[in-house]
């Protein structure tokens with residue numbers, strides 16, 4: 220059993236504490252705290268816009284044993300504030316090297332049902348880890364993020380597998396290991412049949428459109444008559 224360390228949870232979602240990313244990261248952090256770890260949470264968007272918050276993130280990252288990046292997929296990439304955070308930290312760590320060995324993992328969730336949609340974003344995180352001097356301990360990908368939105372991740376019901384898998388991930392990280400292939404595969408498994416997720420997404424999209432007064436979703440006002 221390795222010594223408990225300090226973890227930094229870096230939330231990439233501009234939705235901050237209300238995001239699915241925050242929920243996923245919180246479960247990982249809660250798992251590490253059970254092993255005696257201490258944690259601080261930072262939101263990339265807040266840190267970028269607010270110099271005191273940036274200083275805190277900078278200090279916490281320099282002291283961390285492990286950084287967990289929890290972020291949504293945005294246009295097959297990462298949200299802009301997280302990219303800027305990576306760029307700033309990268310520049311900083313090239314002027315002042317960190318005083319100890321540090322590790323980094325990422326958990327990326329997306330709206331599309333397939334977890335592999337997150338591969339490119341995870342590769343960007345892995346690249347950042349290598350170039351900024353962190354040991355890359357693996358990336359977790361989760362599809363169907365919309366199914367978790369606003370819902371607590373517990374060991375009951377639909378979120379059971381996600382919760383159990385994140386606890387296992389925390390155990391692996393607390394034992395100083397990288398994330399195992401079994402854990403990565405377990406989180407990537409769909410939470411429900413893809414057809415059901417698509418159906419729920421379609422219905423909620425239509426309800427949202429209706430609430431906003433959009434009545435003609437199939438309208439093509441500029442289509443030519445001979446099209």
Ligand SMILES: Cc1cc2nc3c(=O)[nH]c(=O)nc-3n(C[C@H](O)[C@H](O)[C@H](O)COP(=O)(O)O)c2cc1C
Pocket residue numbers: 232233234237238239240241290291292293294295296328329330331332336363364365368
């Ligand atoms: C600007 C924007 C771009 C997005 N791009 C993608 C995408 O390329 N692929 C995808 O599967 N989901 C995409 N999504 C959906 C989010 O990844 C998804 O809703 C996610 O669950 C949000 O997580 P969060 O609550 O942590 O922000 C996008 C959402 C937004 C707002």
